Amino acid sequence: GAVVSQHPSWVICKSGTSVKIECRSLDFQATTMFWYRQFPKQSLMLMATSNEGSKATYEQGVEKDKFLINHASLTLSTLTVTSAHPEDSSFYICSARGWFRTDTQYFGPGTRLTVL
Amino acid sequence: GENVEQHPSTLSVQEGDSAVIKCTYSDSASNYFPWYKQELGKRPQLIIDIRSNVGEKKDQRIAVTLNKTAKHFSLHITETQPEDSAVYFCAATSDSWGKLQFGAGTQVVVTP
Numbered sequence: 001g002a003v004v005s006q007h008p009s010w011v012i013c014k015s016g017t018s019v020k021i022e023c024r025s026l027d028f029q030a031t032t033m034f035w036y037r038q039f040p041k042q043s044l045m046l047m048a049t050s051n052e053g054s055k056a057t058y059e060q061g062v063e064k065d066k067f068l069i070n071h072a073s074l075t076l077s078t079l080t081v082t083s084a085h086p087e088d089s090s091f092y093i094c095s096a097r098g099w100f101r102t103d104t105q106y107f108g109p110g111t112r113l114t115v116l
Numbered sequence: 117g118e119n120v121e122q123h124p125s126t127l128s129v130q131e132g133d134s135a136v137i138k139c140t141y142s143d144s145a146s147n148y149f150p151w152y153k154q155e156l157g158k159r160p161q162l163i164i165d166i167r168s169n170v171g172e173k174k175d176q177r178i179a180v181t182l183n184k185t186a187k188h189f190s191l192h193i194t195e196t197q198p199e200d201s202a203v204y205f206c207a208a209t210s211d212s213w214g215k216l217q218f219g220a221g222t223q224v225v226v227t228p
Contacts, residue, residue, distance in 0.1 A: 032213055043205060043218045044160065051213075093159060097214050103148040103167070105216060107159040 001027050004096050006108035013084055014116055021079045021111045023094030029074035030096035034105060035067070038091040050077050084115040118143040120208050122219025129196050129226055137222045139206035140188040146210040149189050151180060154203045154221075163204075164191070196226045 003026040013019050023033060032051050036044040048069050050056040056069035068080040077096075081088055091112055095105040119142040129135045141149075147168040152160035166173045166180045166189065173180050177196075182189040189208075193200055203223050207216040 034215070043220050046215060046217075049213050049215055057213075091157075103209070103214055104150065104162060104165065105214065107152075107161070109159045110157075112157075 002098065002104075002106045003027050004094065004106050004108040006094055006111050008111060009109060010112040010114075012114045012116065015085055016083055018080055018082045019084055019113060021081075021092055021094075021113075023077045023079070023096070023108050025075045025096040025098065025106075028096075028098040028100070030077075030098055031074070032097045033071060033077040034095045034097075035069060035077075035079050036093045036095065038093060038110075040091075044093065047079075081113065084113070086115045089113055089115045118146060118208055118210060118217040120206060120217045120219045122206050122222060124222060125220065126223045127225070129224070131196060131198060131226055131228050133196055135191075135193040135196055135200070135224055135226075137191045137204055137206065137224075138188060139190070139208075139219050140186075141208040141217075142187070143208070143210050144184075144187065146187075146208040148209050148214075149180070149182060150207050150216070151178075151191050152205045152207065154205065156203075160205060193224075196224075198226050198228055200224060201226045 005024045007022045035047045047062045048056045048058045050071040058064045071077040093110040094108045122139045150165035154160040177194045179192040203221045206219040
């Protein structure tokens with residue numbers, strides 16, 4: 001149980017284009033979803049917290065107009081990187097927290113974004 | 117906000133020996149402390165967690181201890197095996213939404 005999927009697993013795009021990443025909780029309803037970014041050999045940096053039906057809360061320094069988050073249902077959250085640039089290349093990971101074991105976050109497999 | 121420090125950054129152990137990773141946190145209101153294991157290019161996987169009302173928790177070869185007074189918690193892995201090689205992250209939260217603050221990570225290498 002408590003499986004989180006992400007799609008796509010990797011994406012390569014040209015500078016200036018937008019990329020959408022989906023995060024789904026497959027076997028539970030997620031009260032809250034989180035989006036992280038991880039650079040090579042570094043820790044997970046929280047970008048934003050998202051609750052179904054409400055606006056995401058962004059961490060300090062994260063541009064909300066660049067990283068658009070939509071949490072349309074209790075099982076789906078999307079992250080859109082708009083006008084991507086090479087410095088946005090990173091490993092993006094989502095996590096979800098359910099009604100059960102409300103403290104625990106279950107992570108998706110991540111999306112490797114490369115912007116050329 | 118919460119700040120979590122993790123040591124050491126790298127840890128090499130011989131197979132069969134024990135490994136200990138230590139973390140300190142700054143917010144005395146933190147009440148949940150998970151440990152995640154991440155293999156290269158993979159998702160972080162929860163290996164054990166502890167809540168502030170418990171001082172120690174064990175699951176087979178893995179144990180976590182919490183000292184609320186000193187605001188530090190540790191991961192102990194006994195009888196290490198090569199498959200224990202990975203990056204381990206500690207985290208803490210006091211947030212009602214469950215926002216985790218992660219430590220910097222420890223690269224554990226278990227040599228046969």
